[in-house]
Amino acid sequence: MGFIEADKMRALDAAPADTVKAAVLADFATYFGDRAKTPTSFVLQRWNNEAYTRGGPVSIAAPGxxxxxxxxxxxxxxxxxxxxxxxxxxxxxxxxxxxxxxxxxxxxxxxxx
Ligand SMILES: Cc1cc2nc3c(=O)[nH]c(=O)nc-3n(C[C@H](O)[C@H](O)[C@H](O)COP(=O)(O)OP(=O)(O)OC[C@H]3O[C@@H](n4cnc5c(N)ncnc54)[C@H](O)[C@@H]3O)c2cc1C
Known part of the structure; x- marks a missing residue:
């Protein structure tokens, strides 16, 4: 599992899922070798496009x-x-x-x- 954060993800916002997948697997392969390029399954969750959280991992309350x-x-x-x-x-x-x-x-x- 991995996260793409901030500007690196914003640069991929409009990219099709296949493009993101290819970039992610290439990155995983850097760390885990070529076998990482052929996972048995792959789930892409675009947290930053979620309507209510917009990518924020933690909900916040106003001061007080x-x-x-x-x-x-x-x-x-x-x-x-x-x-x-x-x-x-x-x-x-x-x-x-x-x-x-x-x-x-x-x-x-x-x-x-
Ligand atoms: C992008 C992202 C990155 C994060 N990174 C980290 C991290 O690195 N480290 C860390 O510690 N935390 C991280 N978090 C936060 C962490 O995921 C949450 O704190 C944690 O999952 C909260 O658990 P929870 O059980 O309180 O709620 P949730 O995991 O939100 O579980 C609530 C469940 O209730 C279900 N539900 C909602 N309404 C209903 C209903 N009416 N009836 C039945 N079921 C319902 C939902 O489907 C969900 O399964 C991250 C969160 C996000 C979004």
Whole structure:
């Protein structure tokens, strides 16, 4: 798996998928050898063209929002418990935060049962 970032990806925005694939496989071959040019499958995800995130890996809140309203993201509503990286108090927005939030909610639900 690899990412193409910033100007290097912008330069490929209008390129057809085959062109991007060829560039990616050529790059992989630099690191892993010629066998990398013939993968058994290939998935191209153009994160920068996603309507709602536009390539941003982490959602952001305006200054003050999390300190004022952050705890509300973690409060259960009836029987609904909220997991997801955005609810984490550590590494919010990242995989670490996602796992922590899952562990927190698993404990909450077990305690509530
Ligand atoms: C381009 C990009 C690069 C990233 N790079 C990194 C990185 O290098 N390191 C890092 O730590 N993190 C990175 N992240 C962030 C990381 O991917 C997220 O923090 C993590 O995936 C969040 O996990 P999550 O379980 O909270 O949410 P998600 O992974 O978003 O999972 C939510 C799931 O809920 C599903 N869903 C949504 N609505 C419904 C519904 N109504 N019913 C049923 N299912 C639903 C969705 O389909 C999805 O599968 C990156 C993210 C992006 C987009």
């Amino acid at each position: 929002v999390l300190t004022q309203y952050g705890p509300a993201l973690r409060e259960p509503v009836g029987g609904i418990h909220w997991a997801g990286t955005e609810t984490s108090i550590h590494w919010m927005g990242f995989m670490d935060g996602a796992v922590r939030s899952g562990e927190r909610v698993a404990k909450e639900v077990l305690a509530a049962l």
